[in-house]
Amino acid sequence: MKTVFINARLIDPTQKQDLHGNLLVEDGKIAALGAHIDIPADAKVIDCAGACLAPGIVDIGVKVCEPGERHKESYRSAGLAAAAGGVTTIVTRPDTTPAIDTPETLEFATRRANQAAPVNVLPMAALTKDRAGREMTEIGFLMDAGAVAFTDCDHVVTETKVFSRALTYARSLGALVIAHPQEPGLSKGAAATSGKFASLRGLPSVSPIAERMGLDRDIALIEVTGAKYHADQITTARALPALERAKNNGLDITAGTSIHHLTLNELDVADYRTFFKVKPPLRSEDDRQAIIAAVKSGLIDTISSMHTPQDEESKRLPFEEAASGAVALETLLPAAMRLFHAELLTLQDLFRAMSYNPAKRLGLACGRLDVGAPADLVLFDPDAPFVLDRFKLNSKSKNTPFDGQRMQGKVRATFVNGVSVFQT
Template structure:
């Protein structure tokens, strides 16, 4: 990552701070990695000290914060490394990636947290902030050392794609979280109800001859956890909800003033179970793609603000784990590089305003995790993106930076592209000036 020695002036921009309702014409100055000031003048006078970047009337917004991404390093670098994940993130406008603890070894000790932070500092071009395991080995039996893991740099606690099924363990975790002010994130899916299920339970699953996963696998776990939150007052985040019944549970929790937030996967916002089509394994996901009524319900809940954040649920898989019969294929799809473009479908369809969308992608994740960023204001980190919400393109998997290519958006027509990404005022992705693109080549292995 090349540092910009001179202060920067972004001119001819549409400034979008997500707390406002719409972008406004203006310019923005950056110095020493921070936003120095915002002007209502699109083309202010600048001294010779400044490097001027003409945004061409495009939108300038805070960088995205993705609260759920699986990165193979350490232990599965063949699927994804911190470098390749960060390159994909930068190209997609994500300036902070929250990594899941399901690595090898599992992120359940301070030493492993420290390793990821140091490794990311040396190789990644965006911010990588790890969530630590909620239980040792993510086995759901014994809590990890929350205090020591937080001191090492963990931003929250989760068992990733595994749910804590033992209610006593979850109660203890929430109690400790309440004492420490920590955040517990749960994948709300009862594995016993999922069993051998591979897609949403319903008529389509029956027609395809596939074992279904009932919505109750999600709602029973969510309902139980909400009752434990009420008992302990620990901060709780449901990583992804996907159906109408879960929305009803979330609404009641918020109406009762519980310390509860929730997210939704971009996949459940943009696809439904019919997209599985002829057993397309890139659409085998967890939670599974639901029917169209559920998809419309989560979109409405997002627009209302009931669902707090959108996540990529980035989960790279090798060809060997995806090119299998649908029932045998691994769950997961990549999503870092397409997160913003896919989310903009909701804006173009009129389901949500651009400001509300950016709150779910940037402002709310920063608030929930207690991270800087998510706002455009003087003194804030200059984690900034410039994007054209209307530029159309076709997704070419060979042009994605992720090491794995299991994207459900292959050959999809999307609208909206990032042209510039900055992290702490340093340009890490740039198509305005390709000759100045500071994304480094992938490091040589061995």
Template sequence: MSRLAIVNARLLDPATDYDGPGGVLIEDGRIAEVVRGATSFGEVETIDAQGLCLSPGLIDIRVKTGEPGAEPKETLKSASLSAAAGGVTTIVVQPDTDPAVDDPAMVDFIQRRGAALNLVNVFAAGAATKARDGVRMAEIGLMNEAGALYFTDGDRVIANSRTLQRVMSYAGAFNALIACRPADPWLSEGTVATSGELATRLGLSGAPAIAERIQLERDLALVEQTGARFLVDQISTEGALDTLARARGKGLEVAASVSINHLCFNELDIGEYRTFYRLDPPLRAESDRQALIEAVRDGLIDVITSAHAPAPAEDKRRPFSEAAPGAVGLETLLAATLTLHHEDGLDLLTLLRPLTQGPASLLGLDSGVIEAGAPADLVLFDPDAPVVIDAAKLKSKSKNSPFDGRRLQGRVMRTIVAGRTVFVA
């Protein structure tokens, strides 16, 4: 029996709203005992946390990799190493690989490959339609049996309402979760920024913020009609938040995620065509960013994601309108989220909840908590330690980080998965 104790920690457990001194005893990859207050577990291998924060490991439900099909961008191994360095103990890989994750064999490949690496927990999200074409429904039932945690076409909008209705109705039979990006395709197609004075001045094609609310209204009408479990993927505008709140008020089973990028940056960060800030959805107005922060504070948003989307230099160092959208974020997720604590006054439990308990509850995982019997997936971190992000030193194969050169506060000191240390600073 392998045993490990972590003592003298500041325990942060959003599931029980506990923030105080304590420690844990780990046996055979699971938490055997949690003690609040002074801790001592006798003769056992011990890590003295020296007052550092110990929380459940982060769960990132929106991670793109290049494997299979585009390994030079990112492999499952490099993504897992990045996750471990960022305190992320579970990742959910998006289905936009080549070939797409649209059948049970591909789900099995992703999860077996991830398990063989023996680093972090790797799960797959299945495509909602075959080849993510938005027309033909994928094998949702079989992928659900194979272990896919939810179903989405990722950045592609399912524009055909009949197709999405069928997907939702079929998924409902398995209580499966469907996720969609809310972006009206006719208003958003071919755009690279948010409509407004800045986009006009820079000569960039922009989509109005209302495109998000229009599509979300359609999606939620179908949720109401089918009774499906639904995730609003990467909500980014104040108007869409209002629509989400009304749907929740009706009792619809609707959750929402937000990218850390949209909590930390606004459209002005594009500056003079800085392509590392070329994202999808695009960066929004400062009023939208502030509304998103308040939605996290109030619990309207259930999940914060890194929206990890690796792109090599040759895909980013282009004219803004031609640059690949997206940014890497696994390794910077915790430190970036902590800026909302240091600069906006959100308490640590409020910030950790959509990084741990929120996604775990949404996806039916038994992690995301610090309690006896739960997996020993934990992160030990110093919330105040200064760190300057150097993109060249990130473990991701791609270095397209909008946080490059930025001074943050918060350093991951140790990441533990199933009782194994997979990263130590």
């Protein structure tokens, strides 16, 4: 099957180009693109009418609550939410019940995903058994079963010797380790970032230095072991100099941040609005601006949704007791458009961080507009305005901080291997 997209605004993160042109898809792969291409007579023609055509988003760190909490999110609902949000590949977290820490559990999750989700689903596995930080998992067997990376998510491995051994073993197998930079003693029980706002609200808080301390420890171990490492969320200005030094020293380290930390700050919590409670907690405006600048410069490599479904019962509680996390598969793109319309990041910057860099870090062929690459594409209008209604989201859980907010950027269609999986 051949499909040609005409009159498109092509967003190319690899060449850092934003140009008007056409794109040809043949047998699920990009066959040609440019201002002028030959259009086969038997091709299906899609007129984009000036809308943006970009590589589908590769979202690292999505929580799908199977097994254990299917009422919060299933592979089916997460896949539909991803397709509606222009996300063509979701990289799932192992913080399920039970944790995905054995080949059998991983194979169950993979089978469910392949049956139910219309987008690509790639699983991560736990780094230690039950994410308890005491004994590492069978990394080799889990890689054979399809794990693309290893992480204990927000459970920091406090036993440095255990973490060092896991990094050494991962290094010998070429496995990517994803960690949550945080000093767990300082951050335990925190609901906000320390400062005037947290003091006025009487909220237990954590200093931004906890993120720096956690990252410093991890960098030291990466230097010793030579492992491939990705920091899931860098959210404070204090952590950036350490990250820059590690990269300049040639360590195999990349870093990400979440869309919530790029578009919201601690003041959005206002009078204890629990939909704004995320982990790490929202930071100061100065931190937010520093993280945006780090994405712009390329110091921070990836932007992800950190999609974390929570039900009403776990959010409708006093702020300290409420569960952390927000759904974001469908809001990732329109939230990112806030940064574009504020002229803080270009579309090329955003899709480099949301598509190209995540795919590159995981060794995937997608995330780019290159001839021969998979035709995982999102067609969207960056200017289309709408008011977000959380009850219209495809996710089973509706815990979004953007409910009722005016937003711009609507997905018109999403394609996986050239096949439409969402269309308005």
